[in-house]
Amino acid sequence: MPTTTRGAAPPARNTPADLARGLLTGGVIGASPAALVVGAVIESVPLLVTGLALPAAYGLVFFLAGAPRRAREAAIAPRTALAVVESMEAVGGEGTTDVAVRFDLTVAPDDDGPAYRVAFTQDINVADLRDYRRGGVVVVRYPPENPWRVRIVKRPTPEWEERAAGARVDSAPGPALESEPPEVSAVGFVRLLALLLAAAGVVLLFRADLFDEDAPAQPPPPPSSPSSPPTTVRTSASGTVTLGPDRSFLDKGELREAVATLTRGTDARGALTVVVQDRLLSIVYAPTGSQAPAFDPDSLPYDRFPALVEEARSSPDVGTPQTWQLTVERLTGSLTVRIGVTGTRGTSWLEADGDGEVVRRTPAR
The missing domain is CATH 2.40.50 (OB fold (Dihydrolipoamide Acetyltransferase, E2P))
Structure with a gap:
C-alpha cells in the first residue's frame, strides 16, 4: 500500500493564549523564589507563605483550565x-x-x-x-x-x-517526531521577560525592609572601660601575677611582660617552675646558692606558647575544652614545657622542648 510522504511541518504560530500562558508562567516562576528568599531575609511569614502557595495555586488553575481539553481528547x-x-x-x-x-x-x-x-x-x-x-x-x-x-x-x-x-508502506523523509513541536521563540522570550520582571518587582517592593532604608541610625557604642591592672604578689621564694577578666596570658606580649615584672630585682636567680593559666602566672624561684636545676625565665619560647596551647585545646579526645595549664620545669635536666587541657572527656597532655617544638602527646583517659 504505497503512501504519500509529508514535507516539513508548517511553522508554529504565536496565539494570544500561548503568549498569555507564557507571561503567567514566567511571572510565577520569578515571583515565587523571590518571595521565598526575601521572606527568609526579612523574616516575613506572610511572604514565605505566598512564595509557597503561589506555584500551588497556579498549578491548580492550570489543571482546571486544561480539564475541558483533556476531556475532549479522551472523547476522541x-x-x-x-x-x-x-x-x-x-x-x-x-x-x-x-x-x-x-x-x-x-x-x-x-x-x-x-x-x-x-x-x-x-x-x-x-x-x-x-x-x-x-x-x-x-x-x-x-x-x-x-x-x-x-x-x-x-x-x-x-x-x-x-x-x-499484505501491506507495503513507503518510507517518509525525516526528521522524526519525538514530542510535541517546540514552542516558538516569542513565547520563550515573553516567559523570560515575565520571570525577570516578577523577581525584580518583589525585591523592589520590599527594598526598604531588605536594605534597612528606614531604620534609625544606631547610637555609637559606649566607650570601653580601661583594662584592669594586673595584681602582682612577690616574695623571696615565689611570685604571682593575676590579670583582670578582660585580659589573658595568651595575648601577645602579656606573659613575657609579667615574667619580667616578677624576675626584675631578684639577683638574677633562676626559676624552678613557671606555671601559667589563662589569667594566673606563678613562678617559684630557686633558693640562693642552691644546686637545683633552675632555668632563666627570660629564655623561654614565649612566641610559641599561644600556638602550643591552641594545639592542645584542639585535640578531639578531650571533648569540649574547659581549662588549660602550661608548666615549665627542668627537673629531668632539659627544659620541658607541658600543657594540660581538661575537657568534658578528661585531660590530655602535650609536651614540648625548650624551643617550643612538640615532642610527645598523651591522649585523654
Missing part, C-alpha cells in the same frame, strides 16, 4: 494505522521480561493523510522481539491531535493483522 477515539519499521534499538531492560526498544517508524494514516516519521520508546516482551524487524509493517495507534504519541499494537484485531501482512 485513537486512530489505528499501519507503519513500517525504519530502525529499532534496544536501549534498556536487559535480563528482564520486557526490553525497552527505541523505534523509528513511518506511519501511514488510514485517512489518506500524509505519512510521517516518528521516534519513540516502548517496552516489548523478549519473546515478541522476533516479530519486529527493520522493514516490517506493524499496526500502531495514536491520538488524532497528538500524532507523535504513537504506540505499537501488540495484539491487533484479525482485520488489521491481515492488512499488515
Whole structure:
C-alpha cells in the first residue's frame, strides 16, 4: 500500500493564549523564589507563605483550565494505522521480561493523510522481539491531535493483522517526531521577560525592609572601660601575677611582660617552675646558692606558647575544652614545657622542648 510522504511541518504560530500562558508562567516562576528568599531575609511569614502557595495555586488553575481539553481528547477515539519499521534499538531492560526498544517508524494514516516519521520508546516482551524487524509493517495507534504519541499494537484485531501482512508502506523523509513541536521563540522570550520582571518587582517592593532604608541610625557604642591592672604578689621564694577578666596570658606580649615584672630585682636567680593559666602566672624561684636545676625565665619560647596551647585545646579526645595549664620545669635536666587541657572527656597532655617544638602527646583517659 504505497503512501504519500509529508514535507516539513508548517511553522508554529504565536496565539494570544500561548503568549498569555507564557507571561503567567514566567511571572510565577520569578515571583515565587523571590518571595521565598526575601521572606527568609526579612523574616516575613506572610511572604514565605505566598512564595509557597503561589506555584500551588497556579498549578491548580492550570489543571482546571486544561480539564475541558483533556476531556475532549479522551472523547476522541485513537486512530489505528499501519507503519513500517525504519530502525529499532534496544536501549534498556536487559535480563528482564520486557526490553525497552527505541523505534523509528513511518506511519501511514488510514485517512489518506500524509505519512510521517516518528521516534519513540516502548517496552516489548523478549519473546515478541522476533516479530519486529527493520522493514516490517506493524499496526500502531495514536491520538488524532497528538500524532507523535504513537504506540505499537501488540495484539491487533484479525482485520488489521491481515492488512499488515499484505501491506507495503513507503518510507517518509525525516526528521522524526519525538514530542510535541517546540514552542516558538516569542513565547520563550515573553516567559523570560515575565520571570525577570516578577523577581525584580518583589525585591523592589520590599527594598526598604531588605536594605534597612528606614531604620534609625544606631547610637555609637559606649566607650570601653580601661583594662584592669594586673595584681602582682612577690616574695623571696615565689611570685604571682593575676590579670583582670578582660585580659589573658595568651595575648601577645602579656606573659613575657609579667615574667619580667616578677624576675626584675631578684639577683638574677633562676626559676624552678613557671606555671601559667589563662589569667594566673606563678613562678617559684630557686633558693640562693642552691644546686637545683633552675632555668632563666627570660629564655623561654614565649612566641610559641599561644600556638602550643591552641594545639592542645584542639585535640578531639578531650571533648569540649574547659581549662588549660602550661608548666615549665627542668627537673629531668632539659627544659620541658607541658600543657594540660581538661575537657568534658578528661585531660590530655602535650609536651614540648625548650624551643617550643612538640615532642610527645598523651591522649585523654
